[in-house]
Amino acid sequence: MIRHHPDSNVLMEYAAGTLPWAMSLAVGAHLQLCPRCREGRHQLDCVGGGLLRHTEPQAVHSDSLARVLQRIDQDENNPSQSDLIGPEVNTAHSAAVDSGNRDRPLDQLPRLVDKLVRDNQPLHWRRMSSSLQMARLASGQNQCEVALQRIRQGGKVVEHDHRGREITLVLYGSFSDADGVYAPGDFLVREPGEVHRPMATQDQECLCLSVAEAAVSVTGILGWLVNPLLRFRPA
Template sequence: MIHHHPDNNMMLEYASGSLNWAHSLVVSAHVQLCPKCAAQMKVLNGVGGTLLASSAPAASSEDHQAQAFEQLMRRIDQGVQDETGDSEPPQKVATAASYQKVHKDPIFTAVPPVVQKLLDNNPILRWRRLSRGLKEARLNTSQDRHEVAFHRISPGSKVAEHDHRGTEITMVLYGSFSDADGVYSPGDFLVREPGEVHRPTATQDQECLCLSVVEAPVALTGFWGKVVNPFLSIRPG
């Protein structure tokens, strides 16, 4: 059961096609998993369509959003072309092997279609250890305003306490984690504003996979933070 949803402003911006690319990606992933927000999106599209119809009969909000979604998909494709445009045959072999590995990994079996598209276009996931129990794989998205990444937390692991200089949006894709504010399960959508400090902990019995979009470098606090912080600078693209 999904308990945490994008707020109304974000849903409106998404429906009108004015939300930035990276945030549209996470909202889109959430809407694909959340019947409540999918229903709300239909209503928003209906309202937008009615408003637009009175001034410009040829356009509708639904068309607008469909176009924005198409753009989102094209952008993902564009990213992979930049990455693999001139790859040599040995690279392609490695890509296929890694692709198979990702698709056999149980934590990726129930991702929403938009995340599957990201995976299809990022066949090599380069996992690197950020701290004990926490790994990150950054995704090539051909934009540099936000960093888009998967994070996986091993069962029962606590992520180093950290705060944010920019807004961070996280959506759980597999397993669950908790922090001081609650427990988050697949589909749950969290926004952390700059200055908020939190310490996510994965549940004991399962690994946890999240999709995250970060606007600015993350600053870790505490002992582990001092060790880990140099690895968390933003790498555009």
């Protein structure tokens, strides 16, 4: 059962199309798993449609329609907003996440995440610590770093704070920190300055999608050693 959802501000930014694309990806993937937020987004769309109906018509350039159609053609490689709707998950490609690894494959991936993983084959997993591996995913924009993060069964990630907003979507397994327990589909936003120490539950590894505006910063004396090595690479 999903317990952690995007708040109304994030959903509103998503519905209005003002979220950075990579963050929209995480929200859209959550929507594919969460009927409650799909309904919330639908209601926001209705409000937006109602506002548009009461807006005075504005003149547009004569070639506007042609430009919109051209833009739709160009966006074939980047999923449009319409691709972000719907409950679909893809079960056919789950093994790709685990290529080269020994853990059991995912049962399901949200379709958006599955497409991103597919586009980033082969995944290059980097060992960040004894408990954490990370595979960066090119998303075609340079504001945010998108990555898969896997915490080994029972593994603890070092305590860190956030220099920018970070969204985490749990895809498989679960982890906890001082604020709660997060299971598949749960959506978590960390704001700059928030400190936490995630720990995977003991029964299985945890796989998450993360979208970050900046690199994390390891706290304490270990940070002296580790932080200069942490690279932020939006792609």
